[in-house]
Amino acid sequence: QMDPLLPGLASGFEGLVPRRAGIPFYSTVTGEVSDGTGLDGAYWCRNLREPVRFDRALNRLLDEGHGVFVEISAHPVLSMPLTDGSADRGGIVVGSLA
Incomplete structure (x- = not known):
């Protein structure tokens, strides 16, 4: 159901220029730690389309x-x-709202 959204999303993210993060970014797409520089439009399209691997990020x-x-x-x-x-x-x- 997400596939039809991807071209428009990718187009909207064309100007996105990721930069190095000040703190580690634990990705639920890859389960790895990112320095932030790879969080471009393609990454966020993957985030929408690929399975969420919350378990991998949490275990890391x-x-x-x-x-x-x-x-x-x-x-x-x-x-x-x-x-x-x-x-x-x-x-x-x-x-936070408990």
Whole structure:
């Protein structure tokens, strides 16, 4: 269902010029850490079209010693997956609107 949106999205992102991030960016597209320079229009089209690998990004965060997660959202829909995915490794999850 997303495929018809991709050409317009790619066109709208043509002028996007990514730059190096000040903090690590954990990608749910690749499951890897990005320095930000690869977050161009093609990346965001992949983000829309490819499976979300939240598990890979979360595991990478946990592997690197991160264990406290704050979901900043009007509707904290990721609190449960974060809790489920990090509980056995001592993760703590809080919502910003709790």
